[in-house]
Amino acid sequence: METPYDTEVPGNLPGTCLKIGGVYRHYKGKMYRVKGIVRHSETLEEMVYYECLYENDLGTQWVRPKALFLSEVEIDGALRPRFEFVESAAWI
Numbered sequence: 001m002e003t004p005y006d007t008e009v010p011g012n013l014p015g016t017c018l019k020i021g022g023v024y025r026h027y028k029g030k031m032y033r034v035k036g037i038v039r040h041s042e043t044l045e046e047m048v049y050y051e052c053l054y055e056n057d058l059g060t061q062w063v064r065p066k067a068l069f070l071s072e073v074e075i076d077g078a079l080r081p082r083f084e085f086v087e088s089a090a091w092i
Helices: none
Strands: 008-010 017-019 023-026 031-039 046-052 061-065 072-075 078-081 083-087
Antiparallel strands (some): 008 017, 023 031
């Protein structure tokens, strides 16, 4: 069953969630749209299925473990989200 856009999926940390259809900015600056949550066939780990919103010779459809997608990275001594929510899917 496909998850409708604008659905919030609980994250792996308290107070975090993932918005299906939402646009996110990677900490390196590129933009992505979350398409849904899928599971790894062997481990059943939740994965975020997302697409890049720019030209990419390697492909446009990607998956990443949900815990990693919602994790933080350290930049110049400060923690920030690996992917930061930018806007809702309401405009789609």
